[in-house]
Amino acid sequence: MARFGMVIDTRKCVGCMDCVVACQTENDVPAGYCRDWITTEVRGTFPNLTMEIRSERCNHCDDPPCVSCCPTGASHVEDFGRVVHVTADKCIGCKACLAACPYGARYVHPKGYVDKCTFCTHRVKDGLDPACVSVCPTRCMHFGDLDDPKSQVNKLLASRRWHTLLPEAGTRPRVFYLT
Amino acid sequence: MSAAVEFTSTRHNPGVDPVLAGWTWEIPVYLFVGGAVAGLMIMGGIALLRAARGEQARSFAAWQAPLLGFALLNVGMLALWLDLAHRWYAWRVFLTVQPSAPMSWGSWTLLLVYGVLLASMLVRLPSSWPWLGARLPLLQRASDALTGSPRRLAALGIANVALGVSLGTYTGLLLNTMVARPLWNSAALPLLFLLSGLCAGSALLMLGAWLRGDGAAPSGFVTGGLATLVQPLGETAPPREALGELVRANIGFIVGELVLIGLYVANLATSSASHVQALALLTTGPFAASFWGIDIALGLLLPLAVQALLLAQRSPALLLRWLPLPALLVVAGSFTLRWVMVNAGQMSRLIAAGP
Numbered sequence: 031m032a033r034f035g036m037v038i039d040t041r042k043c044v045g046c047m048d049c050v051v052a053c054q055t056e057n058d059v060p061a062g063y064c065r066d067w068i069t070t071e072v073r074g075t076f077p078n079l080t081m082e083i084r085s086e087r088c089n090h091c092d093d094p095p096c097v098s099c100c101p102t103g104a105s106h107v108e109d110f111g112r113v114v115h116v117t118a119d120k121c122i123g124c125k126a127c128l129a130a131c132p133y134g135a136r137y138v139h140p141k142g143y144v145d146k147c148t149f150c151t152h153r154v155k156d157g158l159d160p161a162c163v164s165v166c167p168t169r170c171m172h173f174g175d176l177d178d179p180k181s182q183v184n185k186l187l188a189s190r191r192w193h194t195l196l197p198e199a200g201t202r203p204r205v206f207y208l209t
Numbered sequence: 210m211s212a213a214v215e216f217t218s219t220r221h222n223p224g225v226d227p228v229l230a231g232w233t234w235e236i237p238v239y240l241f242v243g244g245a246v247a248g249l250m251i252m253g254g255i256a257l258l259r260a261a262r263g264e265q266a267r268s269f270a271a272w273q274a275p276l277l278g279f280a281l282l283n284v285g286m287l288a289l290w291l292d293l294a295h296r297w298y299a300w301r302v303f304l305t306v307q308p309s310a311p312m313s314w315g316s317w318t319l320l321l322v323y324g325v326l327l328a329s330m331l332v333r334l335p336s337s338w339p340w341l342g343a344r345l346p347l348l349q350r351a352s353d354a355l356t357g358s359p360r361r362l363a364a365l366g367i368a369n370v371a372l373g374v375s376l377g378t379y380t381g382l383l384l385n386t387m388v389a390r391p392l393w394n395s396a397a398l399p400l401l402f403l404l405s406g407l408c409a410g411s412a413l414l415m416l417g418a419w420l421r422g423d424g425a426a427p428s429g430f431v432t433g434g435l436a437t438l439v440q441p442l443g444e445t446a447p448p449r450e451a452l453g454e455l456v457r458a459n460i461g462f463i464v465g466e467l468v469l470i471g472l473y474v475a476n477l478a479t480s481s482a483s484h485v486q487a488l489a490l491l492t493t494g495p496f497a498a499s500f501w502g503i504d505i506a507l508g509l510l511l512p513l514a515v516q517a518l519l520l521a522q523r524s525p526a527l528l529l530r531w532l533p534l535p536a537l538l539v540v541a542g543s544f545t546l547r548w549v550m551v552n553a554g555q556m557s558r559l560i561a562a563g564p
Contacts, residue, residue: 047219067220075213086220095388101312102301120301123294125224125231126312132389132559134229137222142295196559198481199388 033092034111034149035176035204036163037183037192038085042170045070045083049162049171053087056150056161060140065147066162082209085162085171088135088147089195089203090114096127096136105144111175113151118143132199149173176204214561229555235292237548240380241409242285244402244543246322247377248410249278252458253329254369261363273417274410275329275369281413282326286319311383318375325368332356332365377403380547384554392487392550392557394480397473401546404466408509409543411459412536418452419532452528456516459539463513470505487557496553499545508542511535 045068053059053066066087073080094114097105104120105127107113116127116136121143128136128144139145150160154173158164163171174181186192187206194203224231253274293299303320307313331352342349355361381402384393477488491500512535519528519535 050219063222064220067218069220070217072215073213086218098309099312099386101305101307101310101316102298103305103307104301119298121295122298122301123296124292124312125294126310126383126387128225128229128231129384129555130387130389134220134222134225137225138231138294142298144294196561199559 031109031177032111032175033177033204034090034113034154034173035183035206036087036149036160037172037174037186037206037208039170039172039186039190039208040082040084041208042168043083043085044168045085046167048165048167049085052161052165053147053150056153057148059145063137063139063145065145082207084207085166086133086135086195087162087205088114088131088149089133089201089205090147090149092202092204093200095130095132095199095201099126099130101126108151110151111149111154113149114146115148115151116144116146118145132196132201133203229558230552232292232551232555235288237544237551238288239285239292240383240402240547240551241544242281242288243380244377244406244547245409245413245540246278246282246285246326246406247373247375247380247403248407248462249274249281249413250322250326250369250373250376250410251407252410252414253278254366254371254373257329257332257366257369258363261359261366263359273333274414275326276333277413277417278410279323279326279330282319282322311379311386315376315379315383318372318379322372322376325365325372328355329365329369332362374403377406380406384550389559390487390554390557391481391483391559392477392490392554394484395473395476397469397476398550401466401469401473404462404469405543405546407462408459408466408539411455411462412512412539412543415452415455415459415532415536416540418455419529419536452525452532453520456520456528456532456535459535460513460516460520463509463516463539467505467509467513470509483558483560486560487553490553490556491549494553496549499549500553503545504542504549507538508545509539512538512542 047068050064050066050068054064057065059065066085069084069086071082071084090113092112094105094107097107097114100106101124102120102122104117104122106115106117108115118141123138123142123144125138125144128138136144136146153160159173163173172183172186174183176183178184183206186208190208192206192208194206197203218226220226256274290296290299302313302316305313306317331348332355342352355365378399381399384390385395385398387393474488474492477484490496515531515535519531522528
């Protein structure tokens with residue numbers, strides 16, 4: 031069974047936000063909301079500065095706190111790709127998952143249920159990449175099966191230095207950033 | 210010295226950015242009411258156990274606590290329901306049991322709480338509201354069956370105490386399990402909420418005892434219903450000297466809560482950088498005035514001093530006259546604790562360790 035993950039090369043990402051617009055268009059994200067976004071992190075003191083630009087989204091954690099705190103099972107891990115999903119008509123909008131997510135990846139949809147990135151599994155089932163990956167002009171984003179040793183994502187993780195967001199939260203995120 | 214870090218983000222989701230504000234006024238109200246109901250159940254349960262043993266058969270707490278608890282619980286449930294963004298799907302909670310979700314446990318616990326409070330109300334309701342007892346003989350028979358059997362009364366008392374402790378700790382546990390919010394990551398929080406609930410519950414009983422009249426409760430449909438909340442059982446009131454016992458209990462709960470606040474602060478202050486930064490929201494940050502000023506100074510220290518002084522006077526009349534002051538302060542402090550914890554907790558976040 032596949033276990034999908036994403037690898038993003040921060041040395042190639044220029045923060046153009048094509049991924050953000052593609053996601054909003056593909057998933058009919060309501061105006062004023064976003065499922066993915068760009069974070070710019072600057073570290074150091076002038077003139078010794080480093081900058082990392084990242085396309086961020088739900089990390090589809092292996093140990094997702096949003097799933098374990100959901101009182102109805104609306105937040106769950108799909109069999110297909112072990113992707114974290116929300117079933118809208120099971121969600122009561124209690125917002126426990128919003129408080130439990132260390133990444134701020136969820137929001138309350140204007141219709142009342144909680145919404146977030148789905149790794150575009152509707153596209154992946156058709157053999158396509160997620161919308162954000164497919165439009166990236168610098169080809170900095172890669173999507174694939176982390177359980178397949180021959181997948182491109184695994185090859186990249188084996189050959190480059192990488193980090194995840196807030197590993198100390200213990201959620202084992204599946205979006206990796208190459209540095 | 211660590212390097213300076215600056216983050217900029219294009220994320221702009223309402224209720225999430227710039228800081229999480231998913232829970233607004235409804236959840237602090239629900240947590241406060243839940244805690245107060247837990248306190249009322251524990252005190253009422255203990256009083257029922259004493260009544261079953263033949264002590265204090267006319268105890269104010271035994272008969273009043275379930276009624277006050279039931280009325281308050283409905284307020285809390287309304288607040289909880291109003292908080293839901295997808296509220297017409299609320300019934301989904303009762304179609305499943307999610308063992309890892311405190312909110313699932315809490316939902317089922319609240320159902321049990323409703324059942325036990327209703328059964329406890331039966332002990333008192335027909336006699337203080339004869340209108341109902343006359344029209345529903347079944348209710349009268351159920352009441353007689355409970356009051357006539359010390360064993361059943363004791364079982365009801367134990368159920369009240371057990372569910373009160375569960376409900377009181379659950380309100381803290383609900384927040385405590387969320388690792389993403391460092392302000393809530395202290396094992397002292399569930400116990401702190403339990404003690405705060407006991408403070409609020411006993412303060413509400415003190416207020417109820419102060420409000421009640423000395424005569425028999427009215428028996429009309431509306432007036433009788435309202436009177437059940439504050440009027441004593443039977444034709445004469447229980448002795449007002451019994452209030453001293455409530456005040457002593459309240460003092461004990463306040464001291465316990467102060468100790469737990471000390472443990473909670475020490476716990477976060479000696480933990481990771483994320484926890485130290487989260488604690489700063491309470492100690493020096495935007496919630497410092499509410500936390501130190503309203504919760505601790507006005508809500509705990511001042512009522513503690515006033516009640517100790519009143520007890521030292523050994524005058525039941527003086528005690529009764531001034532009782533509303535510490536009781537109202539304790540209630541305000543208990544609500545402020547929930548309000549601060551919910552809002553500051555959502556604002557707290559884990560700090561990235563960085564490369």
